Amino acid sequence: MKTLVMVFAMVVCANAGDLLLKYGMTRAGAVQFTLPGLESAFWVTMTSGTIWLAILFLLGFQVTFMTVVSWADYSYVMPAGAFGYAIAALLAKFVLGERVTPLRWLGVALICAGVLLVSQTKPRTTEMAP
Amino acid sequence: MKPGSVLLFVAFLLGVSGGEIAITHGMKAVGEPTRLRLRPVLEFLWRALRNGWFWAGVPLLAFTFFSLLVLLSWEPFSLVIPASAMSYVVGTAGAKYVLGEEVSVRRWAGVLLVCVGVALVALGS
Numbered sequence: 507m508k509t510l511v512m513v514f515a516m517v518v519c520a521n522a523g524d525l526l527l528k529y530g531m532t533r534a535g536a537v538q539f540t541l542p543g544l545e546s547a548f549w550v551t552m553t554s555g556t557i558w559l560a561i562l563f564l565l566g567f568q569v570t571f572m573t574v575v576s577w578a579d580y581s582y583v584m585p586a587g588a589f590g591y592a593i594a595a596l597l598a599k600f601v602l603g604e605r606v607t608p609l610r611w612l613g614v615a616l617i618c619a620g621v622l623l624v625s626q627t628k629p630r631t632t633e634m635a636p
Numbered sequence: 637m638k639p640g641s642v643l644l645f646v647a648f649l650l651g652v653s654g655g656e657i658a659i660t661h662g663m664k665a666v667g668e669p670t671r672l673r674l675r676p677v678l679e680f681l682w683r684a685l686r687n688g689w690f691w692a693g694v695p696l697l698a699f700t701f702f703s704l705l706v707l708l709s710w711e712p713f714s715l716v717i718p719a720s721a722m723s724y725v726v727g728t729a730g731a732k733y734v735l736g737e738e739v740s741v742r743r744w745a746g747v748l749l750v751c752v753g754v755a756l757v758a759l760g761s
Contacts, residue, residue, distance in 0.1 A: 508672065572684055573677065576663040580656065581731035581739050585724055585750040591757045606760075613756030620749030623742055631738035632664070 509578045509629040516570040516583075517590040521597075523563035530556035578629040585624045588617050641710050645719065648703045653727040655696030657734055662689030664735075718755035725751055 534554060537547040551557045574583050592614045598604040637645065666687050669680040684690050707716045728747045731737040739747075 512672075569677075569681065572659060572663050572690075573669060573672075573680065575660040576666060576668040576680065579731060579737045580660040580735060581728045581737050581743060581747070584656070584727050584731075585743075585747045588724070588750045588754055591754060595757065609760030610757050611760075613753045613758075613760060616749045616753030616756065618753075620746040620751075620753055623746030623749065625746075627740055627743045627746070628738075632736055 509574060509582070510586075510625065512570055512574040512578075513583060513586045513589075516567055516574060517587055517593065519563045519566035519570060520587070521590045521593055523560050523567055525597075526556055526560035526563060530554050530560055579631055582624060582627065582629050586621050589621050592617050592621075637711055637715065641707060644703055644707055644710075645716075648700050648707060648720070649723050649726045651696045651700040651703065652723045653730045655693040655700060656727060657730045658689045658693035658696065660731075661735060662687040662693065665689065714759060717758035721751045721754035721758070724754070 530551070533556065534547065534550045537543060571583070571587075595606050595610055595614045599606045663684060666680065666683045669676040704716070704720070724747050728739055728744065732739045
């Protein structure tokens, strides 16, 4: 149970981080690949509260990933993390009101079925650290 | 895909799986936190930061981040992102043969469904 809770926390952190990063960078505008453009982009991102919040969530993702793989199998945690794609599609449809294509729904259904199959296996198949 | 893109894509797949496997190996060596409370987790992180495998994984993951950016500038998004779902298969094979995890038929089936699912989500976006 604690493995599934940690994987869920990992997925939430990754999704929230990505979403906030995209929101923050969109507000900052397109980055120009010139020295003044890069300098301006650096200061805009460093002074953006949204970007810092995104970094905090992505740090949370890294910490939860490191913590959960300290006891659970990598081959258990990694595919379960793909559940974030399903959450993203649901958020896109029901929160942002975006149109989600049938192909994307099919992909989400396959991911859910795959995660369900993986979650029915033993979370840990290797020996504990001495 | 151009030959250069194929080479970089293979390096990306090996980098992302190798980086995460190195970190997983390191975390297994460090041992899990005694409890999921702030102090034991901070102590766990402190031990993790002094583990060599963690520092072997970090540059590999940094490399994959930049290689993905380069790949996206060379090849169409609709090709690169669905193809990157192959990292689930490569990662699972790495978990089996490098970390010695027991990957049952059920887990393999789940991984393959996730892999195809992620590719379809990317194609349908």
